[in-house]
Amino acid sequence: MTGPVVILVDPQLGENIGMVARAMLNLSLTDLRLVRPRDGWPNDSAVAAAAGADVVLENAQLFERTEDAVRDLNLLYATTARPRDMTKTVVTPEEAGRTMRKRMAKGDTAGFLFGPEAMGLANDDVALADAVLTVPLNPEFSSLNLAQAVFVAAYAWFCGVAEMPEKTLSMPKDTGPASKDELLHLFEHLEGELDRSGFLRVQEKRPTMVRNLRNLLGRAELTRQEVQTLRGVISSLTLHRDKMPN
Amino acid sequence: MTGPVVILVDPQLGENIGMVARAMLNLSLTDLRLVRPRDGWPNDSAVAAAAGADVVLENAQLFERTEDAVRDLNLLYATTARPRDMTKTVVTPEEAGRTMRKRMAKGDTAGFLFGPEAMGLANDDVALADAVLTVPLNPEFSSLNLAQAVFVAAYAWFCGVAEMPEKTLSMPKDTGPASKDELLHLFEHLEGELDRSGFLRVQEKRPTMVRNLRNLLGRAELTRQEVQTLRGVISSLTLHRDKMPN
Numbered sequence: 001m002t003g004p005v006v007i008l009v010d011p012q013l014g015e016n017i018g019m020v021a022r023a024m025l026n027l028s029l030t031d032l033r034l035v036r037p038r039d040g041w042p043n044d045s046a047v048a049a050a051a052g053a054d055v056v057l058e059n060a061q062l063f064e065r066t067e068d069a070v071r072d073l074n075l076l077y078a079t080t081a082r083p084r085d086m087t088k089t090v091v092t093p094e095e096a097g098r099t100m101r102k103r104m105a106k107g108d109t110a111g112f113l114f115g116p117e118a119m120g121l122a123n124d125d126v127a128l129a130d131a132v133l134t135v136p137l138n139p140e141f142s143s144l145n146l147a148q149a150v151f152v153a154a155y156a157w158f159c160g161v162a163e164m165p166e167k168t169l170s171m172p173k174d175t176g177p178a179s180k181d182e183l184l185h186l187f188e189h190l191e192g193e194l195d196r197s198g199f200l201r202v203q204e205k206r207p208t209m210v211r212n213l214r215n216l217l218g219r220a221e222l223t224r225q226e227v228q229t230l231r232g233v234i235s236s237l238t239l240h241r242d243k244m245p246n
Numbered sequence: 247m248t249g250p251v252v253i254l255v256d257p258q259l260g261e262n263i264g265m266v267a268r269a270m271l272n273l274s275l276t277d278l279r280l281v282r283p284r285d286g287w288p289n290d291s292a293v294a295a296a297a298g299a300d301v302v303l304e305n306a307q308l309f310e311r312t313e314d315a316v317r318d319l320n321l322l323y324a325t326t327a328r329p330r331d332m333t334k335t336v337v338t339p340e341e342a343g344r345t346m347r348k349r350m351a352k353g354d355t356a357g358f359l360f361g362p363e364a365m366g367l368a369n370d371d372v373a374l375a376d377a378v379l380t381v382p383l384n385p386e387f388s389s390l391n392l393a394q395a396v397f398v399a400a401y402a403w404f405c406g407v408a409e410m411p412e413k414t415l416s417m418p419k420d421t422g423p424a425s426k427d428e429l430l431h432l433f434e435h436l437e438g439e440l441d442r443s444g445f446l447r448v449q450e451k452r453p454t455m456v457r458n459l460r461n462l463l464g465r466a467e468l469t470r471q472e473v474q475t476l477r478g479v480i481s482s483l484t485l486h487r488d489k490m491p492n
Contacts, residue, residue, distance in 0.1 A: 027383065170378065
């Protein structure tokens with residue numbers, strides 16, 4: 001088992017089980033367990049809604065009792081609204097994801113428990129869990145689609161494992177970031193033309209204006225290709241200038 | 247406008263637009279804009295799938311061109327896969343949420359742009375955006391349901407605004423956390439009984455065992471009610487001891 005298990009208790013529509021399978025595979029989760037699916041199993045609507053995540057449905061395990069579906073797990077989160085009549089630790093998906101990563105790195109097994117659509121988990125099922133996982137939502141409209149709930153509960157776990165950097169630059173394969181030399185040639189080209197056009201004629205303001213222009217273009221993280229494009233733009237803009245009437 | 251705008255370009259199924267409305271209202275977003283919805287507007291399937299988020303559908307605005315749908319925004323994220331043939335900053339939902347909160351706090355307006363189901367945004371639409379927002383996903387199964395994409399793109403923004411603490415304790419209204427005094431009485435009750443039973447009879451080990459028990463019970467963050475319950479458990483366990491044969 002590589003990721004946490006997803007356990008659906010009393011799921012109703014096959015379509016929702018299929019959408020859960022799709023959401024799971026989006027996050028590399030493949031261990032689905034179903035406790036008393038209302039419309040039986042296997043289910044054609046589930047396959048149609050899974051949009052290709054068939055492997056998750058094919059390997060799904062069936063259980064009659066929630067207890068039996070969670071027996072092999074060391075860490076279990078009940079994904080539901082804040083319980084009103086039980087004393088229970090309540091965590092966000094971020095906190096649950098962090099704890100799961102730590103515990104699973106030590107060899108523990110973990111899972112998320114979900115109740116039927118439009119209803120929370122029964123108190124007896126919540127009591128099986130180590131903590132309640134509650135997704136922060138608009139308090140005036142907090143009914144979440146089942147697949148949405150599965151996705152957001154597990155997404156923080158997945159992001160922590162994937163460790164994707166928060167900001168990167170995507171670019172075509174046949175170019176790369178411009179060198180400082182290429183940038184300086186661009187700057188000098190532009191500034192030379194602005195000197196000729198009179199834009200930089202006030203000498204005491206020139207250093208500030210040049211610095212502002214360079215900063216502005218520097219922030220764009222230009223590629224080599226884009227530098228060539230901009231030089232073409234400058235050349236094109238100035239080509240006929242001397243012939244134009246002012 | 248209180249939250250970011252959601253713009254769907256060429257959405258196909260009304261059902262998906264309805265599910266997007268539901269996901270939006272879950273996160274307190276109400277400003278939906280539709281560019282050329284395939285099946286016309288208004289749409290009955292959208293209403294059925296919105297599960298009560300009618301206010302979002304009723305206020306949705308229609309546009310013929312993406313440019314016109316984004317014209318009033320200062321900050322726009324194109325939510326799509328990493329572009330292969332354009333140079334563009336790529337951010338995660340977390341980074342986008344952080345930037346949006348900062349910019350919107352200064353009075354800027356912001357939005358998320360989404361392409362049609364099963365297809366990414368057209369390059370011309372991506373070019374309108376300040377950056378590409380890409381959700382980290384299983385690279386081998388990365389096709390995300392449209393409502394799921396809207397939810398996860400905006401969720402990080404919402405969490406930052408809601409500032410929900412990552413871990414809290416939920417408890418019934420008629421109780422509260424136990425005082426240290428109540429805990430000490432519980433500890434002393436338990437230790438007294440364990441002294442009588444002989445469990446703590448090895449004097450040099452007693453301090454360590456008592457400390458371990460106190461730590462263990464302390465970690466549970468017991469309520470007053472639970473302390474009473476545990477004291478009842480101890481009393482009950484020891485009630486008939488003296489009458490039992492050993």
